[in-house]
Amino acid sequence: MAQRTGWTEQASSCRDASCPKGSSHIFKVVLLGSSSVGKTSLAYRYVKKDFQDSLPTVGCSFFNQCVTLDAATIKLEIWDTAGQEKYHSVCHLYYRGANAALLVYDITKKESLEKAKVWLSELEKEFLQDEIIIILVGNKLDLSEEREVTVQEAKEFAKTKCILHMETSAKSDVQVTELFMTLACELLKRKEEQLQATHWKKSRINLQETTSHRAKCCQI
Amino acid sequence: MAADVHKKSGDVLNGSLFPDDGQHAERSESPTPGLAQGTEPGAGQEGAMFVHAQSYEDLTSTDNPDATLQMPGDGEDVQADQTMIEEISKDFSELSTQLTGIALDLEEEIRQSKEDKLELSPQASRRDSVLSGKEEEDVAMDAWRMHQKHVFVLSEAGKPVYSRYGSEEALSSTMGVMMALVSFVEAQENAIRSIHADGYKVVFVRRSPLVLVAVAQTRQSEQEIAQELLYIYYQILSLLTWTQLNRIFQQKQNYDLRRLLAGSERITDNLLDLMARDPSFLMGAARCLPMASGVREIVSTCLQQAKAKSLVFAILLSNNQLVSLVRKKDQFLHPIDLHLLFNLISSSSSFREGEAWTPICLPKFNSSSFFSAHISYLEQDTDLCLLLISTDREDFFTVSDCKRRFQERLKKRGVYHALLEALHTPFYSVSKVGIPYLRHFIYKSKSSGLFTSPEIEAPYITEEEKERLLGLYQYLHSRAHNSSRPLTNIYYTGSHENLLAWVTNAFELYMCFSPLGTKAAAVNAAHKLMRWIRKEEDWLFILTPQTY
Numbered sequence: 001m002a003q004r005t006g007w008t009e010q011a012s013s014c015r016d017a018s019c020p021k022g023s024s025h026i027f028k029v030v031l032l033g034s035s036s037v038g039k040t041s042l043a044y045r046y047v048k049k050d051f052q053d054s055l056p057t058v059g060c061s062f063f064n065q066c067v068t069l070d071a072a073t074i075k076l077e078i079w080d081t082a083g084q085e086k087y088h089s090v091c092h093l094y095y096r097g098a099n100a101a102l103l104v105y106d107i108t109k110k111e112s113l114e115k116a117k118v119w120l121s122e123l124e125k126e127f128l129q130d131e132i133i134i135i136l137v138g139n140k141l142d143l144s145e146e147r148e149v150t151v152q153e154a155k156e157f158a159k160t161k162c163i164l165h166m167e168t169s170a171k172s173d174v175q176v177t178e179l180f181m182t183l184a185c186e187l188l189k190r191k192e193e194q195l196q197a198t199h200w201k202k203s204r205i206n207l208q209e210t211t212s213h214r215a216k217c218c219q220i
Numbered sequence: 221m222a223a224d225v226h227k228k229s230g231d232v233l234n235g236s237l238f239p240d241d242g243q244h245a246e247r248s249e250s251p252t253p254g255l256a257q258g259t260e261p262g263a264g265q266e267g268a269m270f271v272h273a274q275s276y277e278d279l280t281s282t283d284n285p286d287a288t289l290q291m292p293g294d295g296e297d298v299q300a301d302q303t304m305i306e307e308i309s310k311d312f313s314e315l316s317t318q319l320t321g322i323a324l325d326l327e328e329e330i331r332q333s334k335e336d337k338l339e340l341s342p343q344a345s346r347r348d349s350v351l352s353g354k355e356e357e358d359v360a361m362d363a364w365r366m367h368q369k370h371v372f373v374l375s376e377a378g379k380p381v382y383s384r385y386g387s388e389e390a391l392s393s394t395m396g397v398m399m400a401l402v403s404f405v406e407a408q409e410n411a412i413r414s415i416h417a418d419g420y421k422v423v424f425v426r427r428s429p430l431v432l433v434a435v436a437q438t439r440q441s442e443q444e445i446a447q448e449l450l451y452i453y454y455q456i457l458s459l460l461t462w463t464q465l466n467r468i469f470q471q472k473q474n475y476d477l478r479r480l481l482a483g484s485e486r487i488t489d490n491l492l493d494l495m496a497r498d499p500s501f502l503m504g505a506a507r508c509l510p511m512a513s514g515v516r517e518i519v520s521t522c523l524q525q526a527k528a529k530s531l532v533f534a535i536l537l538s539n540n541q542l543v544s545l546v547r548k549k550d551q552f553l554h555p556i557d558l559h560l561l562f563n564l565i566s567s568s569s570s571f572r573e574g575e576a577w578t579p580i581c582l583p584k585f586n587s588s589s590f591f592s593a594h595i596s597y598l599e600q601d602t603d604l605c606l607l608l609i610s611t612d613r614e615d616f617f618t619v620s621d622c623k624r625r626f627q628e629r630l631k632k633r634g635v636y637h638a639l640l641e642a643l644h645t646p647f648y649s650v651s652k653v654g655i656p657y658l659r660h661f662i663y664k665s666k667s668s669g670l671f672t673s674p675e676i677e678a679p680y681i682t683e684e685e686k687e688r689l690l691g692l693y694q695y696l697h698s699r700a701h702n703s704s705r706p707l708t709n710i711y712y713t714g715s716h717e718n719l720l721a722w723v724t725n726a727f728e729l730y731m732c733f734s735p736l737g738t739k740a741a742a743v744n745a746a747h748k749l750m751r752w753i754r755k756e757e758d759w760l761f762i763l764t765p766q767t768y
Contacts, residue, residue, distance in 0.1 A: 056483035059578020
């Protein structure tokens, strides 16, 4: 499994002692959304298990987190982007090559969902549907009294776009770990499917090889 | 030197919009030290780290290329200028009384409209006061008017871009008046520089497409206030680049720049606060963290060895004090750029978590393109921050790896502990010098662009007292650097302290004595202090800067 190099391009350049050697899955996750919806807080809650009022992110912050799932070790490279408009022109740099995107909106601000939709269309331009896992995340569940976006509305939108939807609260730690675990599961599942597919293809090529003894140039 | 930003406009118009790895692009000129320079205490032994700012005038020079370009008549007739200004200041005081009235009316209106906006407009949420950590102040209140220094930034269309206190919306009419003043004078082929009235200095700096205005009650000279405004201008450039800023306003003259600057007001706020208490800005130099030279050397070597192709500068700092700086050969950092970087880091706690990777423009180095800065703290609970500046925005993992290698090397060579030790004593006591009556001093080596200064001790304990001391230094500095009548030696006798300033081609020295000392003793003390600094220079300064 570990030999598949094309999939995890950054694997060689990123050596992190905190992850056990031999872990083969590295996924790039990018957090997108308008400013002050809680992207940094979500990442911080998940990685540091804590909450603090954070100032607007400058550019982009990078976190590493390892997850163990069904005996597989998954390393998530989390790119927490700045929501401010001046950084939009550089954001594509951060989401390029991502395996997953969390589109974060604030359930108490309708326009933040609109912005998340804009981000989604940006991502659609960049990725094919099976290239990236997208989760629409409604944050600030602790402020549900001031809710402007209903669960149903967001769920329906997510359904039409074939993406996942979850609601979280980074402040009171609701569903944050679950969010990232879901993401990790999905990533793993997707990867295994792809491996299956390649295995199948490979076995076919191998069959051809044994019969024709031809060169290996036709591998995919 | 101050004009270089504008020189670049030519290049930009010629179509070289993004020399992405712009280290070869135009840059402030490299140093040509004067005769006496390079031999003073604290002068680097192997060349400087910074673009050589020959003197304070280099940084401040009041020339305003835009103004002179557009207004050939500027400054030709001083006499007329004078009367003009008097006239205007009369107008202005009238205006300001009118404005108070307007502001009162407006306030009501704005409150109302704000309430409406909350529901409808995305603008209302744009400036989240909780996140920016700044409660907007009511501009009609006395407290608002009592502030020592107001700073306003507006576009040439008169649109508010930034206000230090109070919300920009509430100040739009005030800013309109400011723009009117600027245009009124410009219409007569002249440029307004300052208004002096009623203990206030109103200073204007015009950097197309922006106009920056300060209203100050401080003792600073007009020149110094203008310098602070320029810092604000560079701060804005560091976020947007000069090229982008100009393109925006060429496309849309009445663009609301606050959209792009949203979320970074605190960086500008922090810069203004920092300038009021940190002498680095006044000195146009960087303060070093005092450290045993052996340790510093090893740290610098470790930093130098953890290199990557795209790295231009690697800076290790702690609380706005420089620990080590490695630069690419032939590339010099300008003190202004370094100050902007220090300010960026000190204005946000968010760098303490994870690793930040952000585009940043160093306006004095190259105002037309972005570098990518990798910012991270070595360990979460220390103040040691590593700043790696790369030309390649795709190079995150390589640069991140440089940090890892640097840390490994530090530990391997066993200096990490000594480095942390040095952080515990970021300041030395003035009593170390052993000069009675000496309370505090600032010494700047001009050729290295570094300065040293002991801890501010009693009687300057409160923030106000500290700022008052800095105010006194500012005053001496402005007298020493007065463009029409510069002074080299000043002895100032005040009721609470006596001060001595000594400014030469090679160094600047400012000393503060208790009021009981005499002038003769102060002069003696200056010589004694110089000998002490010479003796301690390898600990106080970075004498052997490293290059890639």
